[in-house]
Amino acid sequence: MALTLRCLRCTRSFPLTLDAYLCSDCGGGGGADDAGILDVEYPPEAYKELRRRVEAGCGRADVFRWEPLLPVGGAGALTLRAGGTPLVAAPRLAAMTGVGDLLLKNETRNPTASLKDRATAVAVAIGAQLGYTDFYCASAGNAAISLAGFCANLGLGCHVFVPARTPEARLTALRAFGADLTVHPGDYDEAFAESERVGQENGWYSRNCAYNPLLVEGKKTAAFEIAEQLEWDVPDVVVAPVGDGCTLGAIGKGFRQLVDAGLTARVPRLVGVQVPAYDSVVRRFHGDTGSTAPGGDTRAVSIAVRRPRNVRRVLAEVSASGGTVVRADEGAVHEARQTLALRAGVDCEFTSAATLAAVIEHSDELDVRGKRVVLVLTGGRVDGS
Numbered sequence: 563m564a565l566t567l568r569c570l571r572c573t574r575s576f577p578l579t580l581d582a583y584l585c586s587d588c589g590g591g592g593g594a595d596d597a598g599i600l601d602v603e604y605p606p607e608a609y610k611e612l613r614r615r616v617e618a619g620c621g622r623a624d625v626f627r628w629e630p631l632l633p634v635g636g637a638g639a640l641t642l643r644a645g646g647t648p649l650v651a652a653p654r655l656a657a658m659t660g661v662g663d664l665l666l667k668n669e670t671r672n673p674t675a676s677l678k679d680r681a682t683a684v685a686v687a688i689g690a691q692l693g694y695t696d697f698y699c700a701s702a703g704n705a706a707i708s709l710a711g712f713c714a715n716l717g718l719g720c721h722v723f724v725p726a727r728t729p730e731a732r733l734t735a736l737r738a739f740g741a742d743l744t745v746h747p748g749d750y751d752e753a754f755a756e757s758e759r760v761g762q763e764n765g766w767y768s769r770n771c772a773y774n775p776l777l778v779e780g781k782k783t784a785a786f787e788i789a790e791q792l793e794w795d796v797p798d799v800v801v802a803p804v805g806d807g808c809t810l811g812a813i814g815k816g817f818r819q820l821v822d823a824g825l826t827a828r829v830p831r832l833v834g835v836q837v838p839a840y841d842s843v844v845r846r847f848h849g850d851t852g853s854t855a856p857g858g859d860t861r862a863v864s865i866a867v868r869r870p871r872n873v874r875r876v877l878a879e880v881s882a883s884g885g886t887v888v889r890a891d892e893g894a895v896h897e898a899r900q901t902l903a904l905r906a907g908v909d910c911e912f913t914s915a916a917t918l919a920a921v922i923e924h925s926d927e928l929d930v931r932g933k934r935v936v937l938v939l940t941g942g943r944v945d946g947s
């Protein structure tokens with residue numbers, strides 16, 4: 563099957579190769595936050611094959627269940643299995659918020675406790691196929707921990723770059739998994755630039771989902787699972803936190819592909835959530851292209867991104883779905899995490915609780931009353947209270 567890559571910036575198409583990275587025409591021409599991100603496109607046979615397998619009832623429960631719409635196969639990938647996470651009802655939260663049916667996609671149940679494992683599974687499968695022994699990424703913690711866990715399992719070298727504000731619990735997890743850890747004195751955006759410089763120089767394989775176009779394909783499987791868990795009757799609204807924009811962008815792509823495969827009838831409204839200190843995507847959504855987020859302290863450390871690299875992708879998906887991007891107040895995020903534990907029995911990190919905070923705070927604007935709403939609880943790393 564011939565897959566292609568299309569540049570989200572200049573729209574040029576290239577044949578897909580497993581070592582593809584940024585668009586060679588754009589080559590960073592739009593600046594670090596619009597560097598010519600590529601997007602994988604599949605031929606009609608891939609959609610047909612996916613549908614055939616789904617209807618036949620395929621065996622695997624992890625991300626490689628969706629192999630026809632992935633850039634790499636999972637044959638032999640018996641390492642830590644990403645995906646196959648539960649979608650659970652939260653009736654007490656539904657009653658509290660006026661939402662008709664509130665469901666939690668519990669991504670904290672991944673091997674290293676976050677949705678990042680879905681991208682890592684694809685990264686190590688491709689890296690192994692290409693013969694790489696070393697991998698790198700920049701991260702607010704979860705992507706690095708995910709990569710470190712998978713590399714520990716496979717005996718691969720793992721080089722990670724995290725910002726100075728990374729909580730101690732995350733550094734402890736990275737050391738436990740034996741990662742080669744660089745704590746950059748700056749923020750995530752600076753750690754990202756450093757990781758690209760050092761990683762490319764050493765010829766390591768990139769697990770930077772914001773740049774590596776093949777990794778978003780792993781993340782989109784969260785959407786495939788939500789739809790299948792609801793017997794292909796997609797929810798009205800899907801809410802997820804937004805950092806670089808890969809996660810919600812991928813979820814939007816996943817839902818669109820299911821429509822193209824003839825498995826579902828429509829795409830749910832996508833709602834992205836940020837916090838006031840890191841609200842660049844909210845600003846862009848409202849047409850403000852000239853300013854970036856102020857930065858500073860936040861409990862939502864996993865989305866502390868000032869220059870979101872996949873802003874083009876996430877805004878395209880959000881707009882196509884008729885959705886929006888909102889800010890959740892810091893105090894509301896803190897409270898929402900407690901509420902999720904107390905009224906739904908789910909312990910997730912602050913970043914993920916921002917989804918509930920947004921639904922409570924912006925209930926009218928988001929038009930969620932009486933609707934079926936899925937909150938994507940992206941991670942479960944407990945960083946203290």
Ligand SMILES: *Cc1c(COP(=O)(O)O)cnc(C)c1O
Binds near residue numbers: 704804807810913
């Ligand atoms: C990385 C991450 C996000 C945001 O994902 P992006 O692809 O950067 O938008 C949200 N929640 C958690 C827990 C994460 O680790």
Ligand SMILES: [Zn+2]
Binds near residue numbers: 571573574
């Ligand atoms: Zn381009």
